[in-house]
Every structure is written in structure tokens, then in C-alpha cells.
Amino acid sequence: MxxxxxxxxxxxxxxxxxxxxxxxxxxxxxxxxxxxxxxxxxxxxxxxxxxxxxxxxxxxxxxxxxxxxxxIIESYTEAEFKNRLGLSRKIACRLIDDLEKSGIIANHKFGLKPLEPRLCFYIFLSFIANTEPLTPIATRFDISISSTFRVIRRVVAWILTKMDDAIKWPQDMSEIMTICDNFHNKTGISNMLGVIDCTHVKIEKPKDAPEYCNTKGYFSIILQATIDAKLRFTNIYCGEPGSLSCARVLRKSPLYHTATQNQAGLFPHDTFLVGHSGYPSLTWLVPPFRENKRLTLNQREFNSLHAATRKLSDKAFNLLKNRFRRIKLFTVYRNVTFITDTIVAACVLHNYCLSENE
Structure with missing residues (x-):
């Protein structure tokens, strides 16, 4: 009995x-x-x-x-909260309220009470802000490992519903001019609408191993992003295997197809992106001049400004990975869809943080 x-x-x-x-x-x-x-x-x-x-x-x-x-979590100082969970308490509380209103976390009253949205969101933040495995996270919150993983997947799915609001291409001319002015003030380059670049997210050896092995010898998934002068992502494309070059990832992305069909809609008034020398030279994408002894003084000066500008993308990716450490390395996990969704969710939260001037 x-x-x-x-x-x-x-x-x-x-x-x-x-x-x-x-x-x-x-x-x-x-x-x-x-x-x-x-x-x-x-x-x-x-x-x-x-x-x-x-x-x-x-x-x-x-x-x-x-x-x-x-x-313990709620007794953290503001600095401890942000360092351990990646977000400020203010943003976390706002997102917890939104999560509760969304209804994605069950709230029935019969039998066992489900995990409340606050707890679910803290479980997710504990996962994405650190690289530790699920076992210690499950132990701290005193639920099973399988339940911990289900909570994380559910919160990730909910955050993805906010992607279109958080990661937006500039639409009206006032917003476009503001971005261009910000870039000009920082870099000295006019009419620039963003920096485009890729970063590799390290993963465990997947089923299609050779396809995901990059030129540095480890397995990865590629995140392509365009970044504005305030380090916010204005467009992202994620999930391509690490063996692809940045140029190939670009050609497979929706951004490339949309710009090819409707350049004036995405890049009005001769605005453009800048990218490193691995990108093709297009009317809306400007790589640096190829180094040779025949470059003019103006071309060399432009290359110098161009190189300084591209550091903004490095800064944005480093900020993303330092805030959400899981994006540095996905151990154990081999489900490419789950990894891709989690990376995109981190990008959404990245923009939330920058919108609050963090």
C-alpha cells in the first residue's frame, strides 16, 4: 500500500x-x-x-x-540579479507579467497546481544565462529534469511570439534617418543603415556532423544579424550549419531575397549595409576595398572607417553571449531546432535590454 x-x-x-x-x-x-x-x-x-x-x-x-x-532569487541585489539571470529585475518582472497574461502557462485549479509563470521564467533565465547542465537547475527548483526542459521549451516558444515586435527593420523615414545619423556620428560614414555580420554558436556533434563543422574545426550553428548604431538587432537569420560561409548564409536569408526584389523598400535614399570582405559588393551592401598598392588615400581612409564600424557587430555579439552565456556553447543538446529557437529568443531579450538602456 x-x-x-x-x-x-x-x-x-x-x-x-x-x-x-x-x-x-x-x-x-x-x-x-x-x-x-x-x-x-x-x-x-x-x-x-x-x-x-x-x-x-x-x-x-x-x-x-x-x-x-x-x-533567494528575489533577495538578490540588482547587480546580482542581472549577473546571474542576464536581465534586470525591472525587465524580468515586466516579462513575467506578460507571460502570465499570455495564458501559455496553465492556471487550472484542480489537482496539483502547475508551476507559476514567475517560477517558469526564472527557470528559463537560469538556463539561458549560464552554461551549466539541467541537473543543478532542476535540483535548485526541485522539479524533475524532464519538467525543467519542458518549461524551458515553453518559455522559449512564448518569447518567439514577441520577435516581430522586438526585432524590427526600420520602417518610416524618421527612424531611418535617426539610425543613419547615429552611425555618422559614431563612424563618419553617411547613409549607413546597419552592419551585417555572422557569429558561430558552438554545439555538440550533431547527426549531420560534416555539414556543421566550421573552418575552425568545431561544430556550430550560424547566427546572421544586422545591427544598428545602438547595438540592437534589426534583422536576424539563424540555423544554417557552420560549414557555410557568410556570403552563402546571406544568399539563403530572407533579407537577401527581399532586398533583391524590393531594394527601394528596404534601403531607401541610397542607404546601405556594411560588411567584411567575405561579403559580395552589392548596391545595398558595401564591403571594404580590396587591399592592394593602387588604393587611393580616400579609399584607404574609407577602409579604416569601415574596419572601425565593423567592430560594432563584434561588440553586439559579445554582449549577447556574455549576457546569455548559453549562446557561447550548447553542451549535450543536439536538437538543432531547439538550439536555433533558443538563440533567437536570446536575441529578442537582447533587444529588450537595450531598449531599456541596459
Whole structure:
């Protein structure tokens, strides 16, 4: 009898007991009534009387462990919160409110209470802001590893619904002129709408290993991004295997196809992107002049400004990877779709942070 009750207690679930004493006593009575159906003799009753106090203690301990860790998180200073979870408390609270309103986290009241949105979001931040495996994260929040992974996937899916609002190509002329002016003030180059570049995200050896092995000898997924003067992403394209060059990734991206079909719509008034020498020279994409002894003084000066400008993309990618350390390296995980979605979610959060001047 006791073994049956213990199995019920330890069943893998994404839920935990609610904080109210009413729910605790209800859960207790439910277990008692459930187990009584299987009691056959006085020996079972005696076993139950010895075993149920232990079960009640485990239920209370589980809830207290979760509450204690939430209390630890909320007792962080602002600097500790941002360093450990990647976001400021202000942004985290705003996103938690949005997550709760979205309904993507179940809020039914029957049986076991599901993990609340606040806890789900902290689990996700603990995952994306660090490179540690799932086991210590699951241990701290006192849920199973499988439940931890389900929570992370669900929050990632929700963040992706915010992508179109967070990562936007400049539309109206006032916004375009503001970006161009910001670049001119920083770099001295006029009519520049952004910097385009790629970064490699290191992954474990996938099924199609040769395709994902890059020129540096490790397996990776490529993130292509265009960046404005404030280091915000204005367009991203992610998921191509690491063996591809930046030029090939560009040609496969929606940005390239849209610019080819409607250049005036994306790059009005002769605006353009700058990219390194691996990119093709296009009417809307300007690489540096190829180095040779015949370059004019103006061309050499432009190359110098061009090189300084491209450092903005390095700075943006470094900021992304230092804030969300998971993007530096995906250990264990081999699901390319999950990795790609997580990288995109990190880019969305990156723009949220910069919008708040962090």
C-alpha cells in the first residue's frame, strides 16, 4: 500500500503543491482516501500510519525548497540579479507579467497546481544565462529534469511570439534617418543603415556532423544579424550549419531575397549595409576595398572607417553571449531546432535590454 502512495508522490510532473494550507490538507486527504481503496487488512493500516507522516513531510519539504529558492532569487541585489539571470529585475518582472497574461502557462485549479509563470521564467533565465547542465537547475527548483526542459521549451516558444515586435527593420523615414545619423556620428560614414555580420554558436556533434563543422574545426550553428548604431538587432537569420560561409548564409536569408526584389523598400535614399570582405559588393551592401598598392588615400581612409564600424557587430555579439552565456556553447543538446529557437529568443531579450538602456 505504502509503495503505491509513494509512486503517486514521485510521479514525474511539471507541478508542485500550492502554498495554501487548505490545498495541503486536501492533498493529504486525497492521498489517504486513494490509498484506503487498496487496503486489505490491518497490516496495511499499520503500515499506512507509519508511512503517511513521511509522505506529508516530503510534500511540505518540496514546497518549502521551491519557495526558499524563489526567496533567494528575489533577495538578490540588482547587480546580482542581472549577473546571474542576464536581465534586470525591472525587465524580468515586466516579462513575467506578460507571460502570465499570455495564458501559455496553465492556471487550472484542480489537482496539483502547475508551476507559476514567475517560477517558469526564472527557470528559463537560469538556463539561458549560464552554461551549466539541467541537473543543478532542476535540483535548485526541485522539479524533475524532464519538467525543467519542458518549461524551458515553453518559455522559449512564448518569447518567439514577441520577435516581430522586438526585432524590427526600420520602417518610416524618421527612424531611418535617426539610425543613419547615429552611425555618422559614431563612424563618419553617411547613409549607413546597419552592419551585417555572422557569429558561430558552438554545439555538440550533431547527426549531420560534416555539414556543421566550421573552418575552425568545431561544430556550430550560424547566427546572421544586422545591427544598428545602438547595438540592437534589426534583422536576424539563424540555423544554417557552420560549414557555410557568410556570403552563402546571406544568399539563403530572407533579407537577401527581399532586398533583391524590393531594394527601394528596404534601403531607401541610397542607404546601405556594411560588411567584411567575405561579403559580395552589392548596391545595398558595401564591403571594404580590396587591399592592394593602387588604393587611393580616400579609399584607404574609407577602409579604416569601415574596419572601425565593423567592430560594432563584434561588440553586439559579445554582449549577447556574455549576457546569455548559453549562446557561447550548447553542451549535450543536439536538437538543432531547439538550439536555433533558443538563440533567437536570446536575441529578442537582447533587444529588450537595450531598449531599456541596459
Amino acid at each position: 505504502a509503495n503505491k502512495a509513494l509512486a503517486l508522490l514521485l510521479t514525474d510532473t511539471i507541478s508542485y503543491k500550492s502554498d495554501s494550507s487548505d490545498n495541503e490538507s486536501s492533498s493529504w486527504s486525497d492521498l489517504c482516501s486513494l490509498t484506503s481503496e487498496f487496503s486489505d487488512d490491518d497490516d496495511d493500516d499499520e503500515e499506512d500510519r507509519l508511512f503517511f507522516p513521511l509522505m506529508q513531510y516530503l510534500i511540505r519539504l518540496r514546497r518549502e525548497r521551491v519557495d526558499d529558492y524563489l526567496h
